[in-house]
Amino acid sequence: MRLTLGLIKSKLDEHGLGNDVQLVEVSPDGGRVDVGPFQAEFVRMTHSIPDAVAVALHTAHGTILHTGDFKIDMTPIDGRPADLARLRQLGDRGVALLLSDSTNAENPGRTASEATVGPSLRKIIAEAPGRVIVTSFASTPVGVSIMRPTVRTSNAELTSSAQAIATSAATSTE
Numbered sequence: 651m652r653l654t655l656g657l658i659k660s661k662l663d664e665h666g667l668g669n670d671v672q673l674v675e676v677s678p679d680g681g682r683v684d685v686g687p688f689q690a691e692f693v694r695m696t697h698s699i700p701d702a703v704a705v706a707l708h709t710a711h712g713t714i715l716h717t718g719d720f721k722i723d724m725t726p727i728d729g730r731p732a733d734l735a736r737l738r739q740l741g742d743r744g745v746a747l748l749l750s751d752s753t754n755a756e757n758p759g760r761t762a763s764e765a766t767v768g769p770s771l772r773k774i775i776a777e778a779p780g781r782v783i784v785t786s787f788a789s790t791p792v793g794v795s796i797m798r799p800t801v802r803t804s805n806a807e808l809t810s811s812a813q814a815i816a817t818s819a820a821t822s823t824e
């Protein structure tokens with residue numbers, strides 16, 4: 651979870667809150683963590699950003715499941731799929747409150763895997779007669795990690811004007 655921790659730390663620092671918050675690195679493989687009167691469990695999820703987890707808060711009155719922003723990706727770039735079995739188990743046992751966020755969840759069908767982005771970009775860049783400008787969420791270092799090999803095989807140059815992307819990329823390789 652080093653990447654997400656690094657991202658949140660730089661946001662907190664940006665707003666002068668870095669010293670007011672205790673950051674604790676957690677792992678979906680690390681079992682439950684005591685948080686006051688609750689126990690928190692972290693379930694691996696997938697998104698365009700690596701290290702996404704859902705938080706299951708086990709309380710005396712039932713389980714609260716906060717999925718975070720997620721996208722079910724069966725071929726995630728980091729090779730670590732979402733723990734759908736554990737989500738199913740939690741559902742079978744009963745969830746008192748589900749807080750869930752996934753873009754286009756109301757639309758039927760699936761969104762293409764992040765793994766399709768690299769080949770598509772390579773094709774577009776290879777066939778482009780001139781300059782190609784690619785934009786990406788600053789918080790999506792996966793985008794940068796896709797771009798690097800794409801650029802290498804395309805005899806092109808990677809110029810990042812957004813400092814945030816560089817920071818994200820640096821955080822992701824720390």
Ligand SMILES: [Zn+2]
Binds near residue numbers: 697719720721751
């Ligand atoms: Zn999303």
